[in-house]
Amino acid sequence: GAVVSQHPSWVICKSGTSVKIECRSLDFQATTMFWYRQFPKQSLMLMATSNEGSKATYEQGVEKDKFLINHASLTLSTLTVTSAHPEDSSFYICSAPAGGPSRTQYFGPGTRLTVL
């Protein structure tokens, strides 16, 4: 079945540094991918929609200059957390619809970011 991978699975970084998270669709093409985050003990929250060949669409309250999204190809979207701060520590997850009538979403396993 369709698989979405994320890399890295976890990352620890110092405050002020930038961190890039990759989301890949392994056996299907995705013109759209979605990025989510989950803070501890809270539900998943949609951050932005990544669109191949055009700018990402950000949800209200998500800073586009802080969370840079690049949909470089039909199988790769990247999320870069710029100038990370401890409050950015979270679980970041991507998903991609595999196409077809139901447009089933396939999710990556997530990336745990810890900012010291």
Next chain:
Amino acid sequence: KNEVEQSPQNLTAQEGEFITINCSYSVGISALHWLQQHPGGGIVSLFMLSSGKKKHGRLIATINIQEKHSSLHITASHPRDSAVYICAVTTGNQFYFGTGTSLTVIP
């Protein structure tokens, strides 16, 4: 073998019907999520559960930790409930997602 199994995969109901979607999982979890996705859109989180039962409007979610099973119920279903419903669990270190249940409610 999928860590999270949902049933049914597809469901068509008449407006007003009571709907149940089931989720079984095989890993130890810290929480279970029910998510909703309308066509072409990102997901919306409906519930996060670690035990018992939660209710929000016409939606009810239950979880049985011992049996590793959760259900999502929709009472008095409406065409606007038509969406894909996804069950997801987290172990604290990783998320596992079901493939979703596509619900169509016919007027």
